[in-house]
Amino acid sequence: MGKVCFVTTGATAPFTSLIESVLDPSSVDALLEAGFTDLLIQYGTAKETFDQHANVARERLRQKSENATLSIEGMAFNPDGLRDQFVSVQKSEGVVISHAGSGTILEALRYHISLIVVPNKQLLDNHQEELADAMERSRYLLKGDVTNLGPTILKSEGFRQEMNQFPPITSGKHRETKSFAAIMDDTLGILE
Amino acid sequence: MSATPPPPPKTLYTLSFLLALLTTTFVIASLRLLTLLTRQRHRSPAKRKTSKPNARVLIVLGSGGHTHEMFYLLRDLDTRKYAHRTYVVSSGDAFSGRRAVEFERGLEEKASSAAGKHIKSVVDSPPSPNNNNNNNNNNNNNNDTSEKDRDDTWNTGPSHYTIQTLPRARRIHQPLYTTPFTALQTFLSAFPILLSQTSPNATTFDLPDLILTNGPGTAVLVIYAALVLRFFNIRGAESRGKLRTIYAESFARVSTLSLSARLVGWCVDRFLVQWEGLEGSGGGRAEWWGVLV
Numbered sequence: 001m002g003k004v005c006f007v008t009t010g011a012t013a014p015f016t017s018l019i020e021s022v023l024d025p026s027s028v029d030a031l032l033e034a035g036f037t038d039l040l041i042q043y044g045t046a047k048e049t050f051d052q053h054a055n056v057a058r059e060r061l062r063q064k065s066e067n068a069t070l071s072i073e074g075m076a077f078n079p080d081g082l083r084d085q086f087v088s089v090q091k092s093e094g095v096v097i098s099h100a101g102s103g104t105i106l107e108a109l110r111y112h113i114s115l116i117v118v119p120n121k122q123l124l125d126n127h128q129e130e131l132a133d134a135m136e137r138s139r140y141l142l143k144g145d146v147t148n149l150g151p152t153i154l155k156s157e158g159f160r161q162e163m164n165q166f167p168p169i170t171s172g173k174h175r176e177t178k179s180f181a182a183i184m185d186d187t188l189g190i191l192e
Numbered sequence: 193m194s195a196t197p198p199p200p201p202k203t204l205y206t207l208s209f210l211l212a213l214l215t216t217t218f219v220i221a222s223l224r225l226l227t228l229l230t231r232q233r234h235r236s237p238a239k240r241k242t243s244k245p246n247a248r249v250l251i252v253l254g255s256g257g258h259t260h261e262m263f264y265l266l267r268d269l270d271t272r273k274y275a276h277r278t279y280v281v282s283s284g285d286a287f288s289g290r291r292a293v294e295f296e297r298g299l300e301e302k303a304s305s306a307a308g309k310h311i312k313s314v315v316d317s318p319p320s321p322n323n324n325n326n327n328n329n330n331n332n333n334n335n336d337t338s339e340k341d342r343d344d345t346w347n348t349g350p351s352h353y354t355i356q357t358l359p360r361a362r363r364i365h366q367p368l369y370t371t372p373f374t375a376l377q378t379f380l381s382a383f384p385i386l387l388s389q390t391s392p393n394a395t396t397f398d399l400p401d402l403i404l405t406n407g408p409g410t411a412v413l414v415i416y417a418a419l420v421l422r423f424f425n426i427r428g429a430e431s432r433g434k435l436r437t438i439y440a441e442s443f444a445r446v447s448t449l450s451l452s453a454r455l456v457g458w459c460v461d462r463f464l465v466q467w468e469g470l471e472g473s474g475g476g477r478a479e480w481w482g483v484l485v
Contacts, residue, residue: 102444103260106485130446134467138483167264168482177482180440180464181268187436187462188247188401190273 002037004094005153006085008104014046015099015120021146022097023053023072025060030150032070034157036094039072040085050074086111095156097144100128105135109166114156115141118149139164221423228422228430229459246275246347250386250400253281253288254408258442262406263295264485265440271299275347278400280385282360282410289355296353303346356385361409378410382417386435387427399427399434405456406440412455415439419459438462441470441478443485449473 007022009015019041021027031039043050054072061070078085082104089096090111098104100117108115117135119128132143142159144152168177178186185191251266253259269277279292361378362371386399403418405411415437422430429435437460441453446467449457457463457474464479465471471480 102442103257106260106264106443127444127446127448131444134446134469166483167485179268180265180484181270183462183464183481183484184249184402184404184438185273187438189433190247 002092003035004038004040004085004088004092005031005036005097006082006089006094007039007041007097008082008085008099009042009044009046010099010101010104010120013120013123014044014049015118016046016049017122017146018097018099018118018120019043019046019049020053021118021149023050023057024149025057026148026150027153028057028061028070030153034154037069037071038092038094039070041072041074042077042082042085043074044077047074047076082107086113089113093160095153097149097153100132100143102131105131105141109140112165114160114163116144116149116152116156117141118144118146121146138168140166224423228419247273247401248276248278248398249274249402249404250278250280250414251292252403252405252408252411252414253279253285253292254406254410255282255285256287257444258407259285259288259291261440261443261485262404263291265404265406266295269299271303271347271352272345274402275352277353278385279353279355280358280410280414281355282408283357284360292353292355296348296350299346300348303348307346356388358382358385358410358414361413375409375413379413379417382414383421386414386417386421399429399432401434401436403435403437404440405438405460407442407450407452409452411439412452415456415460436461438464440464440484441466443483445470449478 007018009018022039022041028039041050041054051074054074058072061072086096086108088094090113093114095114095116096108097116097118098108100119105115105117117128117132119132121129132141135141136143140163142152142156251262253262277296279289281288281292358381359374359377361375363374366374399421403414405415418429418435418437421427422435425431427434437456439453439456439460439462441464442450443466445453445465447469449465449470453463453465453474457477462479463474463477464481464484465473466480466483466485468480470478472478
């Protein structure tokens with residue numbers, strides 16, 4: 001199996017600008033440069049956007065060169081979750097590019113994969129941007145921007161080696177972290 | 193002329209009596225509440241009981257995101273200590289109920305595989321699954337505990353948990369002005385759940401020892417109901433140290449507290465946030481121990 005880039009746009013609101021951004025020539029070239037062979041996009045309800053931009057990108061790849069092999073596929077929504085997609089990224093040491101919803105972040109990071117999250121700036125009163133910044137500061141993931149995804153894709157290659165483990169084993173500056181289970185025991189006065 | 197002054201009208205007596213009664217009630221209630229809340233804060237570790245076997249825990253689940261986070265929080269739940277689980281789901285939320293059943297199935301699998309390991313390596317003294325040692329525990333203590341752990345049983349399976357349904361505090365597109373009524377309904381329905389038998393086959397009734405909550409609005413009302421039971425010490429809720437509450441703010445909240453957090457931060461036993469920027473918020477009560485989910 002080749003190297004997989006999986007893109008997920010979230011189930012609730014269509015995030016068409018992420019689909020457009022990933023299929024933009026600059027992103028596709030970055031993926032090729034980093035040695036990716038498979039681009040799988042979960043487009044949710046935005047099938048038209050995907051079809052339109054995927055066709056343009058495929059056409060461009062065909063014209064570009066003979067050894068530029070990046071297969072572009074799409075999927076709507078998987079009711080059973082994204083486990084299979086995350087596993088294929090994990091095995092191929094690929095990358096996941098995701099909207100910045102906390103649920104997807106928490107799930108994807110359990111697979112210890114390189115993750116780029118892209119906040120949806122069109123969503124108002126949403127804490128995606130804040131969360132993405134905080135997570136990037138803690139070196140759990142990279143934050144990407146819909147207007148310029150290429151450099152972040154290239155950066156994600158080296159990031160796999162230097163990213164911090166999530167959930168953290170220790171965190172905080174001067175102290176050991178406590179697990180939720182330990183806090184429960186503590187509250188009831190159960191000693192280890 | 194020594195005419196006695198006419199007696200003040202009866203209504204005046206009633207009014208001043210009511211006023212006095214109200215003031216007294218208010219003062220007593222405030223004092224009681226103050227003792228409840230300050231005692232939580234200053235409880236010293238030295239006074240703690242060393243063991244509390246067969247603890248009952250009540251877990252309030254919410255909509256999709258909150259439920260997900262709750263099960264991440266519970267990933268190390270030790271059924272040897274937390275023998276009875278009550279999951280509270282909102283009416284119409286089939287997803288959270290399914291997740292609870294799934295989670296319990298996972299606990300069963302974990303227990304059976306751990307039991308298998310125990311038989312194999314009794315001599316090797318296997319490390320206990322919770323390796324978050326307290327700082328004051330030295331190595332000797334740890335050995336003692338794992339010795340004891342071996343005799344404990346894993347409390348898993350359908351007789352060790354129950355799923356209860358609570359009317360939703362606020363539906364998604366519900367007009368704001370009707371919220372107080374549905375919230376009141378949720379609040380009142382929380383009492384029978386807190387007071388009901390915590391598992392179908394339980395031989396003895398008891399109140400939950402611990403209530404775990406994160407963001408959903410329903411959780412706010414369950415916490416208030418628990419506070420009322422502790423306030424009046426119903427079934428020894430306060431004197432026996434039952435109905436302790438933990439609120440864990442969502443992982444998605446980095447710099448501002450959610451509405452639920454602001455509503456319960458003052459009255460929960462433990463108020464947990466997951467980002468450093470929120471430490472000490474909610475009137476200085478927010479604890480930060482790193483990301484917990």
